[in-house]
Amino acid sequence: MELLDTLVELIDMRSFSNLWFWIALAVVWSSASHWVLGVPIDLVYRAGRNGGQAELDLEDLVRVNVNRMLYIVQVSGAWLLGFVCFILSGLLVLGVVYDVEFAQAVFLLLFPLALVGCVSLATANKIARDHVMGEGLRKLLVRCRIYIQMIGTIAIFVTAMWGMYQNLKYGFLG
Template sequence: MNWHQTIFELIDMRSFSNLWFWIVLAVMWSTASHWVLGVPFDMVARARKTGGQIEQDLEDLVRINVNRFLYIARLSGLWLLGMVCFVLTTLVLLGWVYDIEFAQAVFLLAFPMSLVGALNLSTARLIERDELSGEGLRRRLTRHRTYTQAIGMLSIFVTAMWGMYQNLAIGALGS
């Protein structure tokens, strides 16, 4: 047995039956819902509770990240959009036209995260436009987190349904 057969035996390329895929999915959405525009959400809750310096730190961190997101979007947003669309289209074609399960799994991870990325950009623009601070900023960040969690729940549901279908379909073919 050569080295690549050993690696593929160790790492099951059938993604939906692989425990690591589901761990990555859970960690990805847990992280995405905890970090709102690059700010840990517990900081938003602490700022709401105590105010003062923590609130000022929150506003400063949000301002830095909003400026960073918007700078990148203005500088190379169209190129990034084109590359993301190319990669997602390639994954769809490989996954569903050529029936490559690994591409399906990567698409089911990447597409919802691209929606979260668009949501990040939209929220950053709203914060900059409305010059939010204090309670308005905390409300906007909480709303952003809620939308991210909704996208995550829908993504996990769709991925679980598709994964179960794939495992049952492959199991039925194997018998």
């Protein structure tokens, strides 16, 4: 029975008092700000410093990822939008109306990521529409990263405030 108790404690559904939730939050936002349009940010900076092959690699990787994103949106964008809205609204209802803390935590992770998806899609559209390359491409990717970091900062702040409220409201031990 001790193993089962340990597993239940490890996978606690009270997310805001669980260390694993906060680790997941940090990993999600660290990854989101490191990978801009599927391109690691260090490649963007290396292309700016060194040029040459690094610049060509950056442009190729961005071209592939932008074309992939735009194709997915063109083929199944309406279905994806409907599915994302369904999931987010379901989590919101579960979290707010039924006071399910796990749903609140997942909503606070996924909703800002949906905003990041919108920012990324807008950036991808601009890159494809204007055929941005070279320094302009690097500036656009860095600007997109800054927007993602701003969304992440606000999301982490709101999540921390809501988590503290929930922990104070229900107590740390349940």
